[in-house]
Amino acid sequence: MYLELKKRLEVRLRDVLKASYDLSLESIPVETPPELEFGELATPVAFELARKLRKAPRVIAQEIAAALGPLDGFVSFEVAGAGYINARLDRNGGVRMVAGGESLATAAGVVHALVEHTSINPNKAAHIGHLRNAILGDTFVRLLRAAGQKVDVQNYIDNTGVQVADVVVGFLHVEGKSAADVRALLDDLKRKGERIDYFCWDLYAKTSQWYTNGTDAENEARKKLRYRTLHELEQGNHETAEIAELISTAVLRRHLETMVRLGIEYDFLPRESEILHLDFWALAFAQLKQTGVLYFENEGKNKGCWVMTRPGAETADGETDEDAKVIVRSNGTVTYVGKDIAYHLWKFGLLGKDFGYKPFFTYPSHVCWISSEKGEEPHPHFGGAQAIYNVIDSRQSDPQANVIQALRGMGHAEQADRYTHFSYEMVALTPRCAEELGYEVAEEDRGRPYIEVSGRKGFGVKADDLIDKLIGATRAEVDARQTGRDEAERQRIAEQIAIGALRYFMLKFTRNSVIAFDFKDALSFEGETGPYIQYAVVRARNIFRKAGLTPDGVLRDFSGTDAGGYLAAEGCEDIWALWLRAGRRTLVLEQCIATAEPAYLAKHAFQLAQEFNNFYHKHHILTEEDPARKILLLATAAVALRELVAVLAWLGIESPEAM
RNA sequence: GCGCCCGUAGCUCAGCUGGAUAGAGCGACUGACUACGAAUCAGUAGGCCGGAGGUUCGAAUCCUUCCGGGCGCACCA
Numbered sequence: 001m002y003l004e005l006k007k008r009l010e011v012r013l014r015d016v017l018k019a020s021y022d023l024s025l026e027s028i029p030v031e032t033p034p035e036l037e038f039g040e041l042a043t044p045v046a047f048e049l050a051r052k053l054r055k056a057p058r059v060i061a062q063e064i065a066a067a068l069g070p071l072d073g074f075v076s077f078e079v080a081g082a083g084y085i086n087a088r089l090d091r092n093g094g095v096r097m098v099a100g101g102e103s104l105a106t107a108a109g110v111v112h113a114l115v116e117h118t119s120i121n122p123n124k125a126a127h128i129g130h131l132r133n134a135i136l137g138d139t140f141v142r143l144l145r146a147a148g149q150k151v152d153v154q155n156y157i158d159n160t161g162v163q164v165a166d167v168v169v170g171f172l173h174v175e176g177k178s179a180a181d182v183r184a185l186l187d188d189l190k191r192k193g194e195r196i197d198y199f200c201w202d203l204y205a206k207t208s209q210w211y212t213n214g215t216d217a218e219n220e221a222r223k224k225l226r227y228r229t230l231h232e233l234e235q236g237n238h239e240t241a242e243i244a245e246l247i248s249t250a251v252l253r254r255h256l257e258t259m260v261r262l263g264i265e266y267d268f269l270p271r272e273s274e275i276l277h278l279d280f281w282a283l284a285f286a287q288l289k290q291t292g293v294l295y296f297e298n299e300g301k302n303k304g305c306w307v308m309t310r311p312g313a314e315t316a317d318g319e320t321d322e323d324a325k326v327i328v329r330s331n332g333t334v335t336y337v338g339k340d341i342a343y344h345l346w347k348f349g350l351l352g353k354d355f356g357y358k359p360f361f362t363y364p365s366h367v368c369w370i371s372s373e374k375g376e377e378p379h380p381h382f383g384g385a386q387a388i389y390n391v392i393d394s395r396q397s398d399p400q401a402n403v404i405q406a407l408r409g410m411g412h413a414e415q416a417d418r419y420t421h422f423s424y425e426m427v428a429l430t431p432r433c434a435e436e437l438g439y440e441v442a443e444e445d446r447g448r449p450y451i452e453v454s455g456r457k458g459f460g461v462k463a464d465d466l467i468d469k470l471i472g473a474t475r476a477e478v479d480a481r482q483t484g485r486d487e488a489e490r491q492r493i494a495e496q497i498a499i500g501a502l503r504y505f506m507l508k509f510t511r512n513s514v515i516a517f518d519f520k521d522a523l524s525f526e527g528e529t530g531p532y533i534q535y536a537v538v539r540a541r542n543i544f545r546k547a548g549l550t551p552d553g554v555l556r557d558f559s560g561t562d563a564g565g566y567l568a569a570e571g572c573e574d575i576w577a578l579w580l581r582a583g584r585r586t587l588v589l590e591q592c593i594a595t596a597e598p599a600y601l602a603k604h605a606f607q608l609a610q611e612f613n614n615f616y617h618k619h620h621i622l623t624e625e626d627p628a629r630k631i632l633l634l635a636t637a638a639v640a641l642r643e644l645v646a647v648l649a650w651l652g653i654e655s656p657e658a659m
Numbered sequence: 660g661c662g663c664c665c666g667u668a669g670c671u672c673a674g675c676u677g678g679a680u681a682g683a684g685c686g687a688c689u690g691a692c693u694a695c696g697a698a699u700c701a702g703u704a705g706g707c708c709g710g711a712g713g714u715u716c717g718a719a720u721c722c723u724u725c726c727g728g729g730c731g732c733a734c735c736a
Contacts, residue, residue: 034679044678047716081679161736305734329734336736395730397663477698509672512664514729521671525698528684535698543695591675603673617700659698
């Protein structure tokens with residue numbers, strides 16, 4: 001409702017400005033006033049025009065206000081303060097709009113978007129930092145889909161990188177295992193129900209240490225081993241590559257299982273091994289040279305490399321750009337950014353080559369495919385998107401900017417504009433949390449607000465451990481409250497609440513705020529948390545259960561009544577405010593997508609729950625004696641319930657039946 | 660040294676892209692349960708929005724500059 005009426009008012013304002021002053025403003029500010037007494041919508045546009053028209057803002061406001069009405073959905077336009085124009089809505093009409101349920105008309109044609117998220121190196125267990133990535137990405141996918149976009153979800157797998165190489169070195173040279181031994185280990189762990197990603201977590205940390213804890217000569221040899229292993233992985237057809245394949249695939253499967261617990265699913269898993277073996281780079285290299293984005297450096301420190309100019313860099317003609325980004329090394333190998341450029345050409349359908357595809361993981365509703373040199377037929381097609389979103393932490397903003405710059409330089413300006421680095425800050429641990437986990441905190445770190453997690457050091461909170469802990473805590477609460485329900489039901493509810501708590505916790509912070517993780521905050525179920533919102537849903541559901549009514553039925557009955565009198569009545573402002581809040585969903589959705597910021601929706605969900613809880617406390621519905629008033633109260637609860645469930649679903653949070 | 664991000668209540672964070680009196684949660688203190696289930700609600704205390712200049716009708720928000728913190732700046736990924 002809010003979105004629609006706001007747009008209607010903007011259009012009318014535009015018309016009035018054109019007709020009265022022959023002015024066309026680029027954008028017309030329409031906002032929500034701080035208090036309901038100022039109306040439901042307001043514009044300070046008169047202030048902006050004061051200088052241009054050489055009139056007092058208040059006079060202009062009066063002229064505009066007089067010319068605005070009548071407008072469907074609005075009852076009045078008033079001038080207030082020094083020159084605000086406050087719009088009052090037709091409350092009965094507004095309530096009808098909200099009660100009717102709002103369709104999300106996507107005016108523009110369907111956009112094909114591609115969201116890449118999670119992308120954990122398949123050499124260790126997922127940790128809380130990865131959870132933030134996956135939850136942000138998955139939620140954004142839900143938002144895009146809610147807005148009617150066609151979205152492919154990709155999880156990029158770097159299975160030939162240095163991190164996987166390190167674990168392979170660990171198996172071969174630290175543990176002294178062969179490929180056959182690794183195979184046996186995988187079977188053994190599977191039989192015992194143990195997690196291979198946890199095993200690798202420890203081995204990765206151990207191997208990282210091993211590189212530096214020998215004599216100088218030993219360390220030197222170990223480093224060489226590391227780079228030889230990396231090289232063998234990239235080449236393939238070697239025992240190291242075989243171990244890498246075994247391990248990275250097993251760990252990847254575990255990551256997918258962890259994410260399923262959070263309701264997170266993928267459509268396609270492109271792997272770096274295929275980008276290498278299918279030689280995506282050759283095609284990209286040709287395009288990069290042909291468009292002049294890459295040039296061969298003959299001078300300076302990058303002599304013998306193919307390089308590109310960094311975004312914003314300026315070098316005088318004839319001078320060597322020492323700061324240029326190396327894409328092809330002097331030994332002929334390609335850097336990470338180079339491979340990424342090729343991959344992103346593919347994402348936009350500009351490469352002229354495709355992956356092979358094989359099914360990899362089955363969800364109840366669909367199959368997740370993985371890249372393969374020789375794929376299966378038939379298979380779905382991925383890539384060729386119109387807009388892409390890369391959920392990658394903010395530390396990688398430089399390489400991301402390089403890829404965008406390359407696309408632009410190659411003449412793909414439109415694609416470069418629709419390339420969003422969906423960046424977010426890391427999840428770190430508070431020093432107290434680190435100590436709780438048994439890590440030694442260095443003296444100089446004690447005073448810091450947070451300490452960065454490190455897979456290399458094995459320092460961090462594993463995702464599955466956190467989820468297990470959350471479920472344990474919610475289960476204890478549910479067991480205490482839901483004594484009448486059976487074991488399976490209580491477990492189900494506990495899981496819904498635990499996941500709700502975790503997802504909300506990761507979404508309540510805006511993207512560029514560092515999360516200093518602490519168990520106390522993450523395990524909290526009161527106040528601004530997922531369970532608070534879920535609890536509001538349960539309360540609303542209980543009203544209908546107790547009354548023997550359905551929300552839909554109530555809204556049908558309500559549609560024939562006139563609630564205007566009650567909504568305008570003294571002491572009922574809170575009811576109208578709740579309807580207004582309920583009517584903001586599409587506006588908030590639009591805002592979230594435009595700014596790539598899911599936190600706004602999380603905040604909206606909380607505010608809606610808060611207003612509902614207020615309403616719930618103030619008006620006792622089932623004992624209301626005035627039938628007309630009772631139907632309004634019931635309809636209010638029905639709308640709040642419907643909106644809460646819908647918004648929670650967009651956040652990937654389930655609404656329990658009881659809690 | 661250069662680039663990006665962040666300094667808002669004791670703590671953790673919002674602040675709708677420059678608007679009306681700066682908000683919420685937690686924590687502290689006071690109160691409200693024989694249930695539309697208190698995982699809730701009401702109330703109190705708590706702020707020179709890091710400092711200083713500027714831009715304008717108007718600044719937590721934009722610009723400049725300092726202070727304090729974080730992260731990047733490889734022929735690593």
